Amino acid sequence: MRPDSLRAALLAAPLALLVLLGALVPLGALVWRGTAETEVAPALPRTLRVLRQWDGTGLPDDMAFEALAADLAALRAAGPAGAEAMGRAAERLAADVPALREVLPGTAERAAETRTTRAAAILVADPAWGEAESWVALRRAGAGVSGFHLLAAAGLRVTAEGGLEDSRQGPHARAILARGLGAAALAVLGCLLLAWPLARWIAEASPRRAAALAALTLLPLFAGEAARVAGWAALLEAGPGAALLATTVGLLPLMVLPIALVLRRAGPRLPRAAAALGLPPRKVFWRIRLPLARQGIAVGCALVFAQALGGFIAPGLLDPGASLTAGALAAAARAGDWGQAGALAAWLLLPVLPAAFLLRRGMRG
Template sequence: MSQADATLTAPPPARREKLVTADGTPLRRALERANRRRKLTALALVAPLLAFILIFFAFPIAQMMWRSVDNPQIVNALPRTLQALETWDGQGIPDEPVFAALHADMLEDLDRPRREQAIGPLGIRLNYELSAARSAISRTSRDVPNFEAPFSDAFTDAHRLWGQPELWRIIKREGRPLTASYYVAALDREYDEAGNIVQRDENRRIYVSLFGRTLALSLAITFMTFALGFPIAYFLANLPMRYANLLMIAVLLPFWTSLLVRTSAWIVLLQQQGVINELLVNIGLISDGNRLNMIYNQTGTIIAMTHILLPFMVLPLYSVMRTIPVTYTRAAKSLGATPWTAFRRVYFPQTLPGIGAGGVLVFIISIGYYITPALVGGQSGRMISNEIARHIQQSLNWGLAAALGTMLLVGVLVLYWLYNRLVGADSLKLG
């Protein structure tokens, strides 16, 4: 009797029967079937945006990242030469068979229809590594049909670069479908004669310090937006809704003005003969010879970008502060805290999700900002994105631009990961 009771009250937990619906289908499958329609509808609603993001966002980014390592030019143009170079030890000038192979490669290329010729891209590619290489290639390729053996002399006569081991080392090193050389360049490094990666001469280092400056400027801008935005958000959050909405329009006003117009307005205000300098000179605060340099330098970038990005800090802060009831501060005061302690220990910690959201937003936007530094940054206020743009539009070294862009992307992701580890991204509140 007692045994039967025991089994009744405590059935073995492992022997749970599979649940089925009234007609015998497993419950899980029935549930899936019931939910499928809803899932399909949801998918259909999301599909247009998903497709848009895939085509115009994910795909270009993947393309860009691919470009930073893609290296087909030498492999396409000089297959025989690369084969002949395999035995070369990298010292001195290669032997005659290599030059013969080069001759054969170039001759074959000249026979191809113009669109498919690989010599042009080859010159451009080699020029990234060695500045005279492009003219060497193009001049030589014109004369190649007239060359006669021994080809080593013919080539070195046509252009002196063929007599330099450096060019051959580059051809051998970059004669692979994938390359790290864009990243090597983006990190201010180069290959030495033995093929080791070493730092560039000090006067040729650009990108690392530019990355550092971009980081520092972005941090400064983030801090400035916080320092200016926090009091505004606090003020707005404690106003009656009517007035708060009205003043919020003032905060959002910059969004409704063209970026170019706003930036130009800063030029009018800040330049040497600008409104502020004129005013300071006229009231005698500074002399005419000591006009302040407030634009075309870092100061200009920080001022203009702080102005532009301020709403991105104010909005999340405001939305978080709105939800903090006044009773918390009151409770703190009733418990004996001075107004400052109540603010510091009770109010401020509750605004941290807003500060985090605003900070991450402003920082990530500003680290990739382009137009404002380009217009008001001058030389010292330039950021990494301006350098990327220069390589895309002017020097046409897309591989290097892609490498810089990828590094920027990875850097932002790493910083975001760090933020997530330290603060927790789920505490972000964007409004």
């Protein structure tokens, strides 16, 4: 490497590292939340320590019952903070065993009033603790890392036997994921159909006119997404069609410019020569123009798809009732449910990986 190139690389390295860290660190933290179990362990630490020695068959020994009684007593003594921790643990356990949403706080209250031994007090307080499923769910929820949130975002749950089954929200959760992917795919298709004539116009225009048209194409990006969508909201009634249209028009520059650049670099000579030789316009398009533009189409589709998956501002403003994945992610983050938000972010990242591969292939030509 020449000294000038090395010096330029060293000067750019801190900025590149800053940009990389700024993108990867928050995203990695969010995805980590989707795999971490943080609800039960802070509330029931003694119980989980004992359950680590349990083989999972039958019921645990009396030490587990006594540890649960001690943890529940400590939560009651902690006042509002303990009640909040108990509520979070109960909600998490209820995802595996719905009855535990009421069992955990009820057991804490009734066990304190029982004057027999602690193990018997837990069983008397609620017979749910006489079921192995409850203890299995408790031990699983206390693990440091699990796939619970990822499975829940896809509408699945782990059974006591270790298999998978639909959760109560299974169809709804999968419908949200499907709508998010479907909306992104429709945005790509809409952008592609609208971009082709504009890209050809830019590619075949004079340099001055092409520069002016490219600048006009970029105006939606300069306006900002919030202002652009608010303008569409004033013109259209709220609904899925309005949200899709606003998203498509906003992302149109990301499709137009890559296709226009590729077509302009290829030049118009080959299509014109094919037409002059008598090739019908339809075959000129399929055999000449489309193959020439495939690199720009690949780049444009990858960019639009990745951006459309995360475009929750448009659906949120134009269709508040829309159940899209990115909108659910934003709602979970606002509610402080970082486990669900992280899981949805992970599911959104999965289809972006093929898009990134397509972008890489398109950039290499």
